[in-house]
Amino acid sequence: MAWRNLGRNRVRTALATLGIVIGVVAIASLGIAGVALQQQATTDLGSLANEVTVRSGADSDTDGVTDEQVEAIRSVVADAPVVPEKTNSTTLSSRDGEETFVSVTGVTNADALYTVSAGDSPERLRSGALLTNGTARRLGIELGDPVTYDGRLYRVQGIIESEDGFGGGNELVVPISALDEQEHYDSVTIVAANGDEAQEIVSSLESRFNEGDEEELAITNFAGVQENVNSFFNTLNLALLGIGAISLVVASVAILNVMLMSTIERRGEIGVLRAVGIRRGEVLRMILAEAAFLGVIGGVVGAAASLGTGLVIFEVLAGDPTLVFEWASLRYLGYGFGFAVAASVLSGLYPAWKAANDLPVEALRG
Known part of the structure; x- marks a missing residue:
């Protein structure tokens, strides 16, 4: 019955579904774009994050790093x-x-x-x-x-x-x-083998060569910069999700309108169903099922469109479109789909409650 009811006014249903699709694409595509940018930045900094550079410090007696200091560095570093x-x-x-x-x-x-x-x-x-x-x-x-x-x-x-x-x-x-x-x-x-090992090497060299405020050797590493970049992109992704969620909130209002109009137009029909023994809970579930159908259809179409958009984004930014199938990107498709279904069901709560609690006699009178 829920599926049949959605087909009664296909234009209105299609417009409500389109709003859900746009919201899902906004959430998923923005999230995927953030992941692609983060991956590109991580790749660019990857080699530098694994490397520790040592130069003559401000308090060094020599203009450069000596052979003795190089041997001391090797004794501290060991394997790298x-x-x-x-x-x-x-x-x-x-x-x-x-x-x-x-x-x-x-x-x-x-x-x-x-x-x-x-x-x-x-x-x-x-x-x-x-x-x-x-x-x-x-x-x-x-x-x-x-x-x-x-x-x-x-x-x-x-x-x-x-x-x-x-x-x-x-x-x-x-x-x-x-x-x-x-x-x-x-x-x-x-x-170093990775950024964590590079930071350990920095700590060991600082302890060995630079005591207190004296700087015998200037030791630098970009692992900390990479961590800051990752933190920035994580915050950026949250902000992008918030922006995309606004589209789904707008779509939820459209679904609320569709459900209200649908229940008003079918008030007499719902009154007949109640009069022949259909219970309130069944009417409530029917209306909520209609809203859920809108969310599922819009979520699936939106996720598919977002996947295609993600392939293009990763091709342009990372040069490898298959990276969109990694969990870091796919999770945003799940976020968009889940948000679409949840927003649709929540939008259908009030129309469903109103239809279920309408007295059969008053509904039949119109």
Whole structure:
């Protein structure tokens, strides 16, 4: 009976359902967009959150990190790779004479810091060089081509992915022996397994090198920044849910109107049902079932539309539309559907109560 009653005025029912669909899409799509933005930010900060950078502190006696300090760092860190670095800058030239300014980094364990899109990033960089792919394209340099730094020739044996944290910009990576004229290291990078381990390393190094207000070594890590970013996006998602919920509240008012109009139009019919023995509870359940049907239909259609929208959002922001099927995103489809059904049933309570408590004699009189 509830299903049949909804079909009596299809236009009104369709408009009420459309309001539910819009509300569900607003809640689910905004939530999914927040997850996609959070995932993109986490990915961008992921490599930096796992890395601890050590430089000479404000109270250090040396302009740089010494060999003794590097060995002390290794004794504190134990398992994580410790990569000392020396830096400089130079100008590289292409075959046609075009010049590009690049930063120069001297390391030994290149594999710990750099991911290459072509060639090799060796565990011990001895004679070759690595170059960021943007610089290589700009200068027309390919694997095996020579580059010159400080009068010495190096063959390019790896092209660095420019989107990586340590591969961004214009960078030339050479063996650390190429910068032997620099007595101390400019920095030391420690590559932890995850952000939690990185923060533990920071605490251990602070205890070992920096006592009280003295700063022998400046120790930095971005894990705390990532936590702040996640906290921000969690708050943002709640705000977006609140904005989307407003649409469902508006849709609930439309359902309330539909249910009231329906019960008024069928007042005589409901009076006949009551007169032949239909109980109040059965009338109440029938009206609530109609409201629930509206919520379920609108929730299902809205969730399907939101899933399609989520595929597009993740394709644009993350480059992988299948990420929408992870729980972090799918839960917002559940939130939207659940909110739709709950809002619809609540909107039907008053019309159902009014119809169930209308006296049969008065209902039959119209």
